[in-house]
Amino acid sequence: MNRFLVPLLITCIGSVFITNADNPIITQKYTADPNAIVYNDRVYVFCSNDDNNPSDGFNIVDYTLVSSDDMANWTDHGEVFEVPRDASWCKQAYAPGAVVKNNKVYLYFPDGGSQIGVAVADRPEGPYKDPLGKPLITKSMPNCNVEWLFDPAGFVDTDGKGYLYFGGGGSTPGANLRVIKLKDDMISVDGTALTIQAPRSFEAAFMHKYKNTYFFSYSNDFQGPPNAQIAYMTGSSPLPQFTHKGSVLDNPALNGTNINKGNNNHASIVEYKDKWYIFYHDRRLSDQVYKRSVSVDLVTYNNDGTLMNLTKVTTGVPQIKNLNPYDTIQAETINQQSGIKTDVCSEGGIMVNQIAANDFIRIKGVDFGTDGATKFEVRAASGSSGGSIELRLGKKDGTLVGTCDIAGTGGWTTWKTFESKVENCKGVNDLYLVFKGSGEPYRLNWYRFTSDEGTNVSETGKINQLKKVTVNCSKSIIRTEFQSQDNGTVSLGVYNLNGASVTTNSFVARAGELYSKSFDLSTMPTGYYIVKIISNNTKHVSKVLLTK
Structure with a gap:
């Protein structure tokens, strides 16, 4: 929910863009109303973007997308959906619902509190298309004339059937939420909306399934206390009737202090890697009503199948795997930051910008392996005189393992790759990129580490079975060379920046032999491509520039 709030005293303070913990999960912009999905083994979280909100209301027209595969380092994919750009009939895009x-x-979006549309994409990052060119749900449809026609939440059951939950209202508690069946195409409805009788219902409908039980959650109203809890009900079907069970999340409090100004909340619950997480928003970063931030905590099921109530939230959830620094890391992948912003990159994707001296980015739990890294490469553009990046371990002023100088490139859209030596960079550490220079010294697209022999660290932290890896591109030909350390299948692939496969190849390699494989991309457009070489569940990833 975005628009309808109980009036509270607003305390306006200067914007703060630094946090000493993992919550909120994104701090370079304000986000709210999280809707989490799992796609291709990553968690993606669609969020309302609060950056454009004035101090006394909401002006939400786009959705920010972030993702992670370790629950600690989050990649900012930018604003993937915007109105009226992506749906010409829509003026305000309040809380999103993706499935x-x-x-x-399928991304369901409300036009303020008056109607709901649907956009479709082949991947979470988009691009999204509006297949109907008009709303999917309107107040003129039977039993859809709720006070607030917003907060859509899609749900696909294990049998493949789809449902859409929606609604809310400040003067109609208990009878303002709805569910309607969706046809197989997910962009048309099947039948009439049903009323969900939910005690003190206010907004933020959501459905998830645990084992054979359906959990319908929502935010309750302000007629308490308690106020604006995430309450839930259970049932044996995705359709009413449900039995009220209590609350899964109280209005967020940390160390005994409310960090949400006692105001509204919106949550989604998702399973990832055999753990259950609840994503919600709070005001711990801004202390302002209309500048919210998305956080995440673990949820636990009791022995009787009910949800344990979170009476207090935490500073973050545990990291579930280490980060591989020998993969190409998008610069907008962040665990903690100070000062920076992100924006669309002229090379494609997202970049880090608005960098100033002593700003930093932290990456948590980076596994450099036992042999360690020896070189750092970074893709940067500078329309000024440039600067440098200090690579430090453990903390912002921790052990200095390298300094990469970045010269002016002649413009903010002129990108070049810079490199530097790295020393004493081994084991698992938090990595700090500390930025130096005057004004805005440079902008960043991506970076990576390499070692003397080109070895890579796998996601399990073991040394990769590929050695002496080189990848280069010249005159439309991408050439790879590597040595396999054991017998087994090696898979090679070239992908565009949207993740779509361009060409692939696989073969059985023998231990100790040096292989050279080439790909002819003369029919493909110039630009950047991703090359992946995978052997025994470990991989080498490179980003190359195709020229002709």
């Missing part, structure tokens, strides 16, 4: 079916992402 995956048949490898497609």
Whole structure:
């Protein structure tokens, strides 16, 4: 929910863009109303973007997308959906609701509190298309004339059937939420909306399934206390009737202090890697009503199948795996930051910008392996005189393992790759990129580490079975060379920046032999491509520039 709030005293303070913990999960912009999905083994969280909100209301027109595969380092994919750009009939895009079916992402979006549309994409990052060119749900439809026609939440059951939950209202508690069946195409309705009788219902409908039980959650109203809890009910079907069970999340409090100004909340619950997480928003970063931030905590099921109530939230959830620094890391992948912003990159994707001296980015739990890294490469553009990046371990002023000088490139859209030596960079550490220079010294697209022999660290932290790896591109030909350390299948692939496969190849390699494989991309457009070489569940990833 975005628009309808109980009036509270607003305390306006200067914007703060630094946090000493993992919550909120994104701090370079304000986000709210999280809707989490799992797609291709990553968690993606669609969020309302609060950056454009004035101090006394909401002006939400786009959705920010972030993702992670370790629950600690989050990649900012930018604003993937915007109105009226992506739906010409829509003026305000309040809380999003996304769901995956048949490898497609269906993004349900409200036009303020008056109607709901649907956009479709082949991947969470988009691009999204509005297949109907008009709303999917309107107040003129039977039993859809709720006070606030917003907060859509899609749900696909294990049998493949789809449902859409929606609604809310400040003067109609208990009878303002709805569910309607969706046809197989997920962009048309099947039948009439049903009323969900939910005690003190206010907004933020959501559905998830645990074992054979359906959990319908929502935010309750302000007629308490308690106020604006995430309450839940259970049932044996995705359709009413449900039995009220209590609360899964109280209005967020940390160390005994409310960090949400006692105001509204919106949550989604998702399973990832055998753990259950609840994503919600709070005001711990801004202390302002209309500048919210998305956080995440673990949820636990009691022995009787009910949800344990979170009476207090935490500073973050545990990291579930280490980060591989020998993969190409998008610069906008962040665990903690100070000062920076992100924006669309002229090379494609997202970049880090508005960098100033002593700003930093922290990456948590980076596994450099036992041999360690010896070189750092970074893709940067500078329309000024440039600067440098200090690579430090453990803390912002921790052990200095390298300094990479970045010269002016002649413009903010002129990108070049810079490199530097790295020393004493081994084991698992938090990595700090500390930025130096005057004004805005440079902008960053991506970076990576390499070692003397080109070895890579796998996601399990073991040394990769590929050695002496080189990847280069010249005159439309991408050439790879590597040595396999054992017998087994090696898979090679070239992908565009949207993740779509361009060409692949696989073969059985023998231990100790040096292989050279080439790909002819003369029919493909110039630009950047991703090259992946995978052997024994470990991989080498490179980003190359195709020229002609």
